[in-house]
Amino acid sequence: MLQLAGHDVAHVTEVGLGNTDDAEILTAAAGQGRAIVTADTDFGALLAARGTSSPSVVMLRSSDHLTPDEQARLIVTVLERVGEELKQGAIASVTPERIRLRTLPIAPT
Incomplete structure (x- = not known):
């Protein structure tokens, strides 16, 4: 369905990352x-620890x-x-009711 909508998608197993860590x-x-x-x-915590602005993450x-x-x-x-924001670097926390967006990098607290 994502490919039919025009998105370039791949599952981790399709790109040889099925047995790797986050x-x-x-x-x-x-x-x-x-x-x-x-x-x-865990991806949000890893991004915060790295302090980087990519990759973006959509957390369901x-x-x-x-x-x-x-x-x-x-x-x-x-x-x-929020595709444009994701291109710039963000974490989108998503439920069927709402999208919460946080820009990357995440500042240490």
């Missing part, structure tokens, strides 16, 4: 100019009750609404 996935995504779509909150929150098609429609909506 830090390596972040490095690969940044190097390839990709954003990460995940339900894993409370999405385990959504079907894969519903998740894909939600992601398409997010990309339509």
Whole structure:
């Protein structure tokens, strides 16, 4: 569905990163100019620790009750609404009801 909407997407297993850790996935995504779509909150913490402005991350929150098609429609909506911000470097925390956006890099507290 994401490809049909015109997005260049790949699953980690399709690019040889299926058995790697989150830090390596972040490095690969940044190097390839990709954003990460995940339900894993560890990516936000890793980005904060790195202090970098890429890659962007779309974090699906409370999405385990959504079907894969519903998740894909939600992601398409997010990309339509905040795609430009994601190109600049951001974390989008997403539920079916709202999108919270935080610009990268995340300042240390």
